[in-house]
Amino acid sequence: MKVLVVGNGGREHALAWKLLQSDKIEGVVCVPGNGGTASMEGCENVKLAVDDFHGIKEVALNHEIAFVVIGPEVPLAIGLADYLKQQNIRVFGPTQTGAQLESSKSWAKGFMKDIGIPTAQWGVFTEDEKTAAFEFVDRYGAPIVVKADGLAAGKGVTVAATVEEAKAAIVAAFGGQFGMAGECVVVEEFLHGQEASVLAITDGETIRPLLPAQDHKAIGEGDTGPNTGGMGVYAPAPVVTDEMMARVETEVLQRAIAGLKERGIDYCGILYAGLMISPEGEVNVLEFNCRFGDPETQAILPLLETPLDELMLACMEKRLADFPPLRWKSGASACVVMASGGYPGSYENGKTIAGLDRATEAGAIVFHAGTELKAGELVTAGGRVLGVSAIADNFDNAFAKAYHAVDCIDFEGAYYRRDIGHRVRTM
Ligand SMILES: Nc1ncnc2c1ncn2[C@@H]1O[C@H](COP(=O)(O)OP(=O)(O)O)[C@@H](O)[C@H]1O
Ligand SMILES: [Mg+2]
Missing domain, CATH: 3.90.600.10 (Phosphoribosylglycinamide synthetase, C-terminal domain)
Known part of the structure; x- marks a missing residue:
């Protein structure tokens, strides 16, 4: 069978690489892919934009694709999975309503509160409520975190060291500095600790965590300077102990899946919890992402022994509960x-x-x-x-x-x- 992978990053190269290791996969088509997917045996690129829904559908049909894997958050947030499913094409990746977990920080915070997922205290404010947002900042004091509400390619969050900086970030967000993000802002209590990523694969009923990972977001050595998409990563991250992983599984991941199901959201794909682990071992969710992490995927998949296509098919066919335990290389x-x-x-x-x-x-x-x-x-x-x-x-x-x-x-x-x-x- 052939699989179509949407996206052009390191994550998508890693997905294509891992899929091609399976005996059952004859080929991977990447839309649009990159130089790595273009040069990998068994893989070909088709140059289309990830929001060209019609074009992607045509590629899937022409290549007799068994299923589509959507890598990045933007096509998920604008409903590519919904569109392809309507055309009877199988998709690994959540629908637009499920992708709100990532595409709307205010929605995600409300969701976490409703179902009791541990997360930082916060307030959400529209432009009319700027005074209230400023009051919230004054009340909590600095450091404090300001998040534009929507996808901002990792640039919508300000960790403000002073009250003034936080207020400036609120003004910038309402000024439309973050594109489609910024209609409202989430102002959030600052949490101390170490960050870690726990990605899990799910069919909307059952959830199977992958190995925990830890990345370095800052550009400079010693974790200094501006944040990037990620400068390096490793797995399994020892900061996430087995005991903590068990708690994350029940108190975060399973709760989230149950909460999505209660809301009528049939979630198939990756649920990724961005965690803050306090020095005392307390775990809070900073955010959810609705897709594989980049670069986490490039560290996690090389350790995965279970064929990825089989795992994804089990999700799309809602058989994850019966799927054997995931196999990992040691080390x-x-x-x-x-x-x-x-x-x-x-x-x-x-x-x-x-x-x-x-x-x-x-x-x-x-x-x-x-x-x-x-x-x-x-x-x-x-x-x-x-x-x-x-x-x-x-x-x-x-x-x-x-x-x-x-x-x-x-x-x-x-x-x-x-x-x-x-x-x-x-x-
Ligand atoms: N409540 C918080 N306390 C401390 N740091 C935070 C908090 N929320 C976010 N951050 C920092 O900001 C980064 C980006 O925030 P996040 O919610 O992951 O948004 P995004 O990944 O969409 O930019 C996090 O990786 C973390 O370093
Ligand atoms: Mg993040």
């Missing part, structure tokens, strides 16, 4: 992101990428994100260019392997952090 997985110089600010594209063969020979799996095949040559085409993943018996060896591979790769202006995994490495 640890590391992923180091290589970015274009200047990212997350402005950067140049079109730089020739060299050394990928040597990186692969060094035992790494190189997932492409912002790359493109141009006249047979691989060039940079985005802020995050590559995710260099490696697995080994422990984190030290996994990071040594990943960094060795990173050292083999070269493109002008390449930037990466040397300290990815500092919490779990001894070297």
Whole structure:
């Protein structure tokens, strides 16, 4: 069978790579894909925008696709899954109402409160309620968090160090600075601790957590500087203990699925809980995402032994309760992101990428994100260019392997952090 993967990031390359490892998968079509999916055997790209619903449907029908996997949040939030299902095409990924968990922070907060999922105290305010928003900020004091209500490509959240900064962020959000986000704002209590991501796969009834992951969002070493889409990640994250994982499963994931079902939302796909773990081990949900994480996927999937297509089919056919336990490789997985110089600010594209063969020979799996095949040559085409993943018996060896591979790769202006995994490495 053939599968269509929607998206063009490192996540989608990892999904295509993992799907192609299954005996049952003859081919993967990526829309639009990247340089990595274009050069992977068994995979082809079709250049279409992810909001070209009609075009995607045509590709699915022409290639006799068994099912579609929707990678990014934007097509999910605008209803691509709903559209394809109406055309009798099977889809792994939630419908538009389910995707609200990610596309509306105020909806998600209300949902969490209604069903008793632990989360930071918050208020939600429309533009008319700006005075009340300011009062909320004054009452809680700084640090405090301001979130534009809607998808903002990871740029809608301000962790304000002062009351003034928080108020400025509220004004900016109402001023439309975050595009489709910003009709209302969520102002939220600041939580201390370490962040971790728990992704789970679900058919809307049953939920199966994947290995917990921890990423580095900041651009600079020592977790400093502006936030990015993610500069590196590792799994399984030891900060999420087995006991904590069991609590997350029952108090967060199962509750969420039950709550969605009660609201008539048939949720099939990935439910991703972004967690804040306090120094005392208290777990709060910062946000939900409705799709695989990027770069978490590039660290998690290399450890997964269960064929991904079988797991996804079990979800789409609502058989997850009867599916055997997920099988994982033992050991640890590391992923180091290589970015274009200047990212997350402005950067140049079109730089020739060299050394990928040597990186692969060094035992790494190189997932492409912002790359493109141009006249047979691989060039940079985005802020995050590559995710260099490696697995080994422990984190030290996994990071040594990943960094060795990173050292083999070269493109002008390449930037990466040397300290990815500092919490779990001894070297
Ligand atoms: N209540 C909070 N307390 C402390 N930090 C927060 C809080 N909410 C969000 N953050 C920080 O802001 C980042 C982005 O917030 P998040 O809710 O994940 O939105 P998004 O991923 O959509 O930008 C988080 O990864 C975290 O670092
Ligand atoms: Mg987030």
